[in-house]
Amino acid sequence: xxxxxLIQEYLASxxxxxxxxxxxNKPWIATVYYVADADLNLYWISKGMRRxxxxxxxxxxxxGSVVVNHVYxxxxxxxxxxxxxxxxxxxxxxxxxxxYKSRFWIVEEREKALAGENEPAYVYRMKPERYxxxxxxxxxxxxRQELKI
Amino acid sequence: MDVKKLISEYFESAxxxxxxxTNGYQPWGATVYFAYDQDLNLYWISRPDRRxSSELSLNxxxxxxIAKYHTYxxxxxxxxxxxxxxxxxxEDASNAMEIYTKRYSVPRARALNLSGHIVYKLKPTYIxxxxxxxxxxxxRQEYKP
Numbered sequence: 001x002x003x004x005x006l007i008q009e010y011l012a013s014x015x016x017x018x019x020x021x022x023x024x025n026k027p028w029i030a031t032v033y034y035v036a037d038a039d040l041n042l043y044w045i046s047k048g049m050r051r052x053x054x055x056x057x058x059x060x061x062x063x064g065s066v067v068v069n070h071v072y073x074x075x076x077x078x079x080x081x082x083x084x085x086x087x088x089x090x091x092x093x094x095x096x097x098x099x100y101k102s103r104f105w106i107v108e109e110r111e112k113a114l115a116g117e118n119e120p121a122y123v124y125r126m127k128p129e130r131y132x133x134x135x136x137x138x139x140x141x142x143x144r145q146e147l148k149i
Numbered sequence: 150m151d152v153k154k155l156i157s158e159y160f161e162s163a164x165x166x167x168x169x170x171t172n173g174y175q176p177w178g179a180t181v182y183f184a185y186d187q188d189l190n191l192y193w194i195s196r197p198d199r200r201x202s203s204e205l206s207l208n209x210x211x212x213x214x215i216a217k218y219h220t221y222x223x224x225x226x227x228x229x230x231x232x233x234x235x236x237x238x239x240e241d242a243s244n245a246m247e248i249y250t251k252r253y254s255v256p257r258a259r260a261l262n263l264s265g266h267i268v269y270k271l272k273p274t275y276i277x278x279x280x281x282x283x284x285x286x287x288x289r290q291e292y293k294p
Contacts, residue, residue: 015221018214020169020176027169027176029212029229033221065167065178069218072164072182072253080178104221 001138003147004040007131010079011036013068015103017044019085019126020063021055028052034066035103040149042081042126043096045110047119053087060084062126075136076143083128083149096123152292153189156278159215159228160185166193167214168234168271170204177201183215183271184245184252189294191230191271192237192245202236202269209233211271224281225288232273242268 017034020027030052032044042064046053056062062085067078088096097114100106100123106114113121131147139145166183169176179201181193191213195202205211213230237245245268250256278290 016216016219018167018169018178018216020171020178020212022169022171022174022176025171025173025208026210026231027171027212028231029167029169029178029214031214031216031227059174061175063169063176063178065180067165067167067180070165072255078180082175082177 003133003145006135006138006145007040007079007133007147008036010068010077010133011040011042011066014066016066017042018065018067019044019052020065021052021059022061023055023058028055033104034064035100037099040128040131042128043099043123044126045097045100045106045114045121045123047113047121048087049119053122053124056085056087056124060086064126064128075140076134077137078134080132080134081126081128082130083126085124085126087122088125092125093123096125150283152278152290155280155283155290156189156228156276156292157185157187159226159278160189160191163215163217165215166191166271167216168201169212170201170234171208171210172204173208177204182253184249186248189273189276191273192249192268193271194246194249194266194268196265197236197267198265202267205234205269206236209235213271224285225279226282227279229277229279230271230273231275232271234269234271237268237270241270245270 211234216227
């Protein structure tokens with residue numbers, strides 16, 4: 001089975017990711033809508049003043065979780081990812097916003113925030129180093145599958 | 150509106166908790182099924198050899214999210230938690246398993262499924278309820294247990 005393809009399909013089947021950051025040995029977690037590109041990079045938009053955004057500025061190491069809804073007893077599928085995240089600027093930010101718009105629309109208020117008004121928002125990119133797919137459906141004997149990027 | 154009550158109702162309506170642990174610099178995420186008590190402590194069971202479990206044995210600081218499935222554009226509701234998580238033993242573990250097995254209607258032995266799972270407790274120090282449904286003007290509501 002093609003693990004990379006399964007991860008791409010899984011990323012396409014969900015919209016929400018939990019992003020974990022760390023500052024001063026203390027973890028924090030936030031939820032964002034994300035878009036993946038063909039290289040399995042992940043993009044999201046957040047306000048710069050949010051705690052996860054501030055922590056990424058100080059420490060770019062992040063972890064992500066993408067989990068579609070399960071109820072107890074169902075076969076589990078979920079994705080963990082670790083890597084680095086950064087705020088995109090200039091042409092990279094424009095590209096990131098275009099990737100984001102390929103999946104989601106951006107409301108007027110958010111457009112204004114991206115232009116720096118009110119509480120400014122930015123596009124972020126996570127470059128993964130390692131994905132862990134837990135997949136009891138496709139890999140019942142060995143559900144933990146790792147992909148190094 | 151009673152924020153603690155809303156948090157408790159939200160806990161009741163969800164089953165999955167995402168946790169983030171750290172070795173000090175690199176965060177790591179994991180997903181667990183949780184149960185909770187009236188003081189808003191959360192309980193789950195995990196194998197001790199999992200990365201989140203081994204990180205917790207070295208650093209109790211943890212963050213959690215309980216996020217129900219949304220699609221883009223919907224009003225958002227979710228919970229963020231900060232606190233400490235640790236392994237329970239003896240009577241504490243037994244009491245927690247009572248709560249856990251009651252919630253999921255599973256026999257205790259099956260919940261622990263004979264592969265060495267142990268019981269963890271997350272004691273929150275800070276909870277953020279993000280709730281655009283009940284607090285449209287100010288969706289970020291903070292609660293300190």
